[in-house]
Amino acid sequence: MTSTTLAKPGFLQSKIGGLPRAFWALWTGTLVNRVGMMVEPFIGVYLTQARGMSLAAAGTVMAVFGGGSLISQVVAGWLADRFGRRITLTGGMVATAVTMVALGASTSLPVIVAEMFVLGLAIDAYRPASSALVADLISPQDRPRAYGLIFWAMNLGFAVAMVAGGWLAQAGYGWMFGINAVTSLVFGLLVWRAVPETTPERGEPGGPEHGGFTGLLRDRLMIAFSVITLISSVVYIQAFTTLPVAMTHAGFSTVDYGLVIAVNGVLIVLVQPLTGDWFGRRDHSTVLAAGVAIVGAGFALTAFVSSVAGYAVTVVLWTLGEIVTAGIPGAIVAALAPPHLRGRYAGLYGFAVSGGAMLAPLLGTRLLDVSPAALWLTIGGVNLVATAGLLAIGPALRRRTA
Template identity: 65%
Template sequence: MSSTTVEKPSFLRSKVGGLPRPFWALWGGTLVNRLGTMVMPFTGVYLTQSRGLSVTAAGLVMGVFGAGSLLSQPLAGVLADRIGRRATLSGGMLATAAAMLALGYSTSLPAILASMFALGVVMDLYRPASNALVADLVSPAERPRAYGLLFWGINLGFSVGMTAGGWLAGLGFLWLFWIDALSCVVFAVLVWRAVPETRPEETMESPGGFGMVLRDRVMVAFTLVTLGHALVYAQTFTMLPVAMTEVAGLTPAQYGLAMALNGVLIVIVQPLVSGWLGRRDASRTFALGVAVMGIGFTMTAFVTSTLGLAVTIAVWTAGEIVTAGIAGSILATLAPAHLRGRYAGLFGFAWSAAIALAPLLGGPLLEIGATALWFTVGGVAVVSAAGMLALAPAIRRR
């Protein structure tokens, strides 16, 4: 009698450390891409020093980039569900490489504005596709670890890329654009060759569309929680450097020394605890991490020294490590397989909105005083954590 057992695809059977080989290809491509991420951290310096723009004009350019990024995530979510995860990710990376080079060779303000808007649209197209790929490839039990490993790889690559970028910028900014573009091409090729398409086919029983995502009350509520979490985290690269140098009186060198602790702790600690955290209740773990981040940022109101800043960084970094990988796992739980791209697009939109809103809200608060800013940030974290706990039963039922 012939066996009726259906053999699983080889990419699901072939695993390394409990995770499928295609996941490691995605992880490797992400690491290479983050190693080459050198342009964005130095964009303000490039615009003012290399292209001679005023601070106001540079702010306009960055605002245009933000407008493009707001469109990016919903668009990427639709593409990931319609044309596939692999095509969206690889195509987005190739488009990013082209936009990077266009920006590097743009000299007039109109050309720079057009290039920055295009870069804003395409640079993060890969995120919803990557998020959906992990959910497609990895079992629910292993998803927190998988998303945590991606988070770790991003931070490891970015730390090295920042250091190398600062050195290369001294040789000429064009080097940064070419290396960034090359890393995007490597990521695109690696995913195209080593990662299978995982998009499930839509059927009459599984219609799709953003309308379905927006009608999912649990997902909309989780998106609002994510917006609060992202507003808290965005302070690390928006208002924190301003507050520490302009209000607390630290030098840029002192601030940079203290901030290096964030990357060191993530690289060392996060891989050691991701497996253990992944076995805890996701909603409660996420709420805990956001609350700890809030405590760390509230403590920042009292910082007057490099050591004091380092202590607060250690606290909110602990919260960042706790949340790493958990949000992606919750998102994968909420999203039907054929809508994972769109769900990830709405999730990503919350992050884009937070990055745009953080300086707009934080600036006026800092004008009032450091206490007003950091206690408000702490309050947002508490509200977000409470919202996550309120959502926990509904998420567990999924």
């Protein structure tokens, strides 16, 4: 037997070993759900082509969806702590499936607007519950690796969904809505059957005797971390909101953008599982600050490129920063949160990410109106602010997460 053969079990153990079966059920459900997540990326095309809406009307409908998603993080975080992680996740997935079917069959604009708001509430309600489940199931030293594996599953599933969704959109949008509904149900039912309820009971150490949102809002370190998260999210979401607009305005096609952004998914799928455990063993605040700085540098570099290859290089750079940070924010939030408030803390983190997603196109498009250089250099500078914030709160994070 060769030394290479002997080394393989240790290598695999360091990447995926030692995690409980319930975690792998959650991981599998996440992957299945993301493979079927076809409607959201193509909803703008669906509203304008299949339902004949103007761009302005479709934009309004998508803004309503974003508002529902923003609210859902806080509500779902409270539900996960109050009623349980498992029932919140399963309930959100069942509600998503029902709303998907209804939305696919609706033709009335007021009904579509109402259903899009409900879909925004339901579709991401699983996130705080899923994050709390990982924190409940996994020991602190393994959490960065576990959150990184969830991140990897989401990106792998999303890559498949983008390819399949584009094909199914041509075959008929009904297929997209149907498959999205089925995979949501599979996720919810898999968690219901294979994942135990982990919410602390009243009277247990860490149980819900007191606290709630009052305790969360008094945690100045968590509030500061959430503000920094919002700032960095405004930067990262530019890749999916303003970058395609900037490229088409510069004379590139949507196919060019698709090729460029595909680099992001390919790199994450190939590289992130190999590095997640190594970064997870380092100081979380330092690793996160480094990753955020690299992301900012990647976007700033976009101001100086003028070819598809040049754009691809910038995507490689900020994707490497994203890989560095994968799994680290979830581990930080889990370490900051008391066990009985993990859902609420995860919900506040999700609220910050969703808030950044809503602000990103507003800021990005206005800066693009000035000039592409103004957009990308400003965006890069914004992430320097986030990096400085992380370094500033680093000592406090180390004390709290020790």
